[in-house]
Amino acid sequence: MSFSFDEWFVVALARTIRDREVVFHGFGSPCAQVAMHVARHTHARDMLLVEGATYAVNPDPPFIPPTGNDLALQRGASYRMRFEEFFDAAVRGDVDRMFLSGGQIDMHGNTNVTAIGPLDRPKVKLGGGGGGCNLAATIGHLTLWTTRHRSGRSLVERCDFVTDMGHRTAAGSREELGFTGGGPEWLVTELGVFDYDVDGHARLRQVFPDVSLQDVEGATGFELRVAGDLRTVPLPSSAEIAALRAIDPLGVRRSEFSADELARTFTHGDGAGCAC
Amino acid sequence: MAFHLDADKRVDLERAAAIVTDGALVALGGGLSARLPMALVRELVRQGRSGLHVVGSAHGMDVDLLVAAGAIDVCEESYVGFEQDFGLAPAYRRAAETGTITIRESCCATILAQLRAAELGLPFMPVRGVKGSDIAGLHPEYGEVTCPFTGETLVAVPPLRPDVALIHAPLGDRHGNIHLDQPYVLDERFAAASRDVVVTVERIVSTEEVVGAGVTIPAHLVTTVAEAPYGAHPTSCYPDYAYDRPHIAQYVRAATAGGAELAGYLDQWVTGTPSEEAYRKAIGEERLAALRTWSASTEAWKELFA
Secondary structure (H helix, E strand, C coil): CEEEHHHHHHHHHHCCCCCCCEEEECCCCHHHHHHHHHHHHCCCCCCEEECCCCCEECCCCCCCCCCCCCHHHHCCCCEECCHHHHHHHHHHCCCCEEEEECCEECCCCCEECCEECCCCCCCEECCCCCCHHHHHHHCCEEEEEECCHHHCCCECCCCCCCCECCCEECCEEHHHHCCCCCCEEEEEECCEEEEECCCCCEEEEEECCCCCHHHHHHHCCCCCEEEEEEEECCCCCHHHHHHHHHHCCCCHHHHHCCHHHHCCEEECCCCCCCCC | CCCCCCCCCECCHHHHHHCCCCCCEEEECCECCECCCHHHHHHHHHCCCCCEEEEEEEECHHHHHHHHCCCEEEEEEEEEEEHHHHEECHHHHHHHHHCCCEECCCCHHHHHHHHHHHHHCCCCEEECCCCCCHHHHHCCCCEEEECCCCCCEEEEECCCCCCEEEEEEEEECCCCCEECCCCCCCHHHHHHHCCEEEEEEEEECCHHHHHHHCCCECHHHCCEEEECCCCCCCCEECCCECCCHHHHHHHHHHHHHCHHHHHHHHHHHHHCCCCHHHHHHHHCHHHHHHHHHHHCCHHHHHHHHC
């Protein structure tokens, strides 16, 4: 079975979800959105999936539309949370995982979705953080992702603006600030997968097979820490690929990638396991 | 805030928009590509409103169009953009980068806490997050409070009392009882916390029909109601119509180009259509009818997003 990089990337995101977790994604995040549905149809069948802008609980959308606030994303849901219900649950600590991206991400998993350059005269005004600057404090775990690692401008030494706090900022650590959530647990990029070490610093755990350590080093703006047992990212199973294609027939996930990344294709060799 | 007890609150769109004065603190209802109060936004531009301070959660074309028309001074939304579909909001981005609007970006959960403080008549509400984020630096009005029970220090945020909330809904009656389909986003909270609540509806119907569908915002919170069919276009207003993706793409192209192209868009679709009736006519009956075909089949629905 052949598959394209965007499909593998989404599966890598999906695998950061554990079964029986309550999981949420922000808007403008098709990869995370598709990943949540893939997880729910494969290894995390008892997760509670909360849609990012409709707050629908465990919907079965006929397709993922290009906007996060569409009725398609409520289809099949027996219940839609109200805005307040979701945010109350998240700030009191009853949501286990959120997916979060950033135009800039630093070594401690702080993210910037507000502006590149000084905010009074930004070079680029980004969209903004939505609910992130409160949710990042109290949600159990964060899965961060970016599809622009290779640009060299995404994983940076220091964010121009911290919209959502990771493990530590100039203001202190999460513990010092009284934050109840665990902060970033994973960072998935188009080059590899990072976790966070005891210092709350990103650490490369897995690379994609067509990526070298030098590629990662050259694209990373902060000190690259590498796990002792670095390995390649496990292949997606055919069940995961099938679930993904069924949930995203319009291919909205592809909008997050450059043409070069979309051109990366792979084939299952012998021994491709099933992760279900 | 104070209840509105007039028996008949029906007005035309011009009078509804006139409740928004220059410099007002305006809460925008709906979110992203759904139920944005676009007819009111267009009418505010036609009336030449300026100096607005807008606040809300995650928004798109409503804010961008108001910025493009020079109506906004201060923007306190949590997000303004066209998601991954069309990306950054062009006029908003340009205005922020050239310093012609003040960015006071906020957070959905903070705005919710501030609206609740207003609803409860309390001087502040504590929030657990915000610390560690540079968002706090954009809000000198935030403070700190020490919990008298646990000794924890939390960020304290003041009440948010918009001068006027602008909301678009599928149904309403003459008294101002309003039915919304989910997600309500912050519309209920805006309705309870704002001094005036201006609602446009697809159809003004009998009270029985609104009650049958379910009253989401009660009449006593509503200042005025105006009938504005397709009043959310080009965003969606389910169950009536899906969003008009090609039209939004057309706007984003014009706004990205700026200059004459953006002026051309505004002239063709906003100032050059002196009323919403003219706007609907310019969009075309056929196109508007096509946006209602989403319910025919999954294939028809998908087709609208292709």
